[in-house]
Amino acid sequence: MNRNLLSIPVAILSASLVSQSFASGKVFDIDNQKLAYRNIASIESVADFETFTGKTNSVSGSISFDPATKKGSGKIIIDPSTIDTGIPLRNEHMKSSGWLDTQKYPQIVFETIKVQPLRGDDYRVTGNFTLHGVTKKITTTVRLRYRAQGQATKLAGFSGDVVQLSTKFEISLNDYGIKIPAMSAGKVAKEVTVSLSTYAIAK
């Protein structure tokens, strides 16, 4: 009887500790070493000649997220010099000064300004997107899924709580100062879709 009575405050205390740790939020770092292959940033161009996708696993940054309050923020950095389109010559063109100019602008950055929870794991996120040295405010839907450390995270090769973030939005290359040469018209679209799928771990 006494033991049962004692267990109630202990349970309340531990529940409160758990809720406090959630309320404070956690910082999840994007693993760009061992499990980097799981982080995918891509740019898709749908043109008359063909649809091609440039892909890279070089994604870094961190996400701050509180699963209890569903509040968070984050900054994600993509290395454009590692984007692979499947054709080496096109990769070189993409890096050149006429296109992404990766020597001058070595990072593509997305940094959140405002995060609003929608339904389930979906959030409406407004942030600054920087490409080719030009920063523009964009709003997109982000799916952020959370898994506390356990058997599933261990099986997947993660050591800690995990969040998986995925989003997709369209941008106009012209808005970011990238002009498509007449020679490439029909091969590269003016509007491209930027997609991101990345995992981050709280340690």
Place this chain on the structure above:
Amino acid sequence: MRLPSKARRAFFWIGTACAVVSITTLFAAPNVRQTYASKAVLTQIVQVDPAGESLFGDGATPIGSPQLMIIDDPKAVVPAKGTSDVCQVDDGYLKKNNIYPLQLKTVDFFVHWANMISVVGLIFGLILSVQFRKKS
């Protein structure tokens, strides 16, 4: 100025050859397109990650959007898990084996331009051959 008969004959045959090649192309192009179209499948290139399935049920991450593609190597195809009509293809396998899948829209693009050039070639060839046939 009147061209020598040898030159006129040469222009006549160039025009005729141009017209014949153009007609052949105009007839062949839809068949070529049909051959590729019969092999094309709606394909989604994915990055396979079996370990990731235990977390959120995603065993593969899509890269880009589904496209009509011609996949000649069946080993590139990821076994289907659901009832989706979209064929999943492993990006890692494609990269490892230097495979760049042909898209049906690329075939369409070439067929379209082949048809356009053939129409121009046919008109040009007919004008050339008729012009120099009349005067010879």
